Amino acid sequence: MTQPEAGARSAVVFDMDGVLVESEHLWERMWTAFAADRGKTWTAEQTRQVQGMSAPEWSAFLADFSEAEETAAQTEKAVVDGMIAALDGGEIELLPGSLRMVTETAARAPIALASSAPRRLIDAVLDRHGLTEHFSATVSSAEVPRGKPSPDVYLAAADKLGHPAEQCLAVEDSSNGLRAAAAAGMTVVAIPNSDYPPAEDALAAAGYVAADLDDVRERLLASLSTPVRG
Numbered sequence: 001m002t003q004p005e006a007g008a009r010s011a012v013v014f015d016m017d018g019v020l021v022e023s024e025h026l027w028e029r030m031w032t033a034f035a036a037d038r039g040k041t042w043t044a045e046q047t048r049q050v051q052g053m054s055a056p057e058w059s060a061f062l063a064d065f066s067e068a069e070e071t072a073a074q075t076e077k078a079v080v081d082g083m084i085a086a087l088d089g090g091e092i093e094l095l096p097g098s099l100r101m102v103t104e105t106a107a108r109a110p111i112a113l114a115s116s117a118p119r120r121l122i123d124a125v126l127d128r129h130g131l132t133e134h135f136s137a138t139v140s141s142a143e144v145p146r147g148k149p150s151p152d153v154y155l156a157a158a159d160k161l162g163h164p165a166e167q168c169l170a171v172e173d174s175s176n177g178l179r180a181a182a183a184a185g186m187t188v189v190a191i192p193n194s195d196y197p198p199a200e201d202a203l204a205a206a207g208y209v210a211a212d213l214d215d216v217r218e219r220l221l222a223s224l225s226t227p228v229r230g
Contacts, residue, residue, distance in 0.1 A: 019098070019191060052180065119143065154181050169189060178203060190208070
């Protein structure tokens with residue numbers, strides 16, 4: 001497996017769910033509960049199908065799967081309201097090492113967020129954990145034509161940073177996220193989610209597979225070029 005070349009990259013784009021915060025299980029809980037309330041059984045197979053989708057995409061899938069009377073937009077609102085409540089209840093916490101990873105990386109290079117989460121949850125999570133100021137750009141998959149595994153959200157993040165995608169590092173944990181970042185032409189650092197392990201083909205697209213977020217941080221810092229000057 002090839003590794004990122006030291007000093008070759010100038011910016012970093014992070015995923016959010018499963019990279020900065022522990023939240024993948026909460027999404028699954030919300031989807032499962034929404035379906036169950038309408039007499040349908042949501043399983044791990046459905047979760048695999050929607051992981052990485054934008055909010056408009058997964059909400060349409062969920063509404064159809066649940067045979068819901070609600071529209072896709074109403075379905076999205078119900079689920080995201082649940083996620084905001086979970087955040088307010090202290091259930092969406094930073095992963096060990098993520099704060100240091102973000103702050104030290106941002107001190108060296110511009111960073112962006114490319115997340116499948118909807119805008120209001122992205123903003124709430126970053127604000128709640130004091131991370132907003134460190135990000136030069138944030139993009140939700142709902143703001144681009146296609147969600148992951150399409151590269152759109154990563155290409156948009158690179159564009160907002162003003163750096164070619166090929167000069168960016170990306171940090172991802174899930175199959176469709178890894179595929180999206182690789183399709184954008186970024187050098188991908190994988191931090192596999194043990195509860196939702198990425199597919200082998202997706203993991204093979206990564207330039208480096210990290211053991212934990214401290215390992216990710218060290219890899220990013222070693223792979224970046226010159227520090228940002230204020």
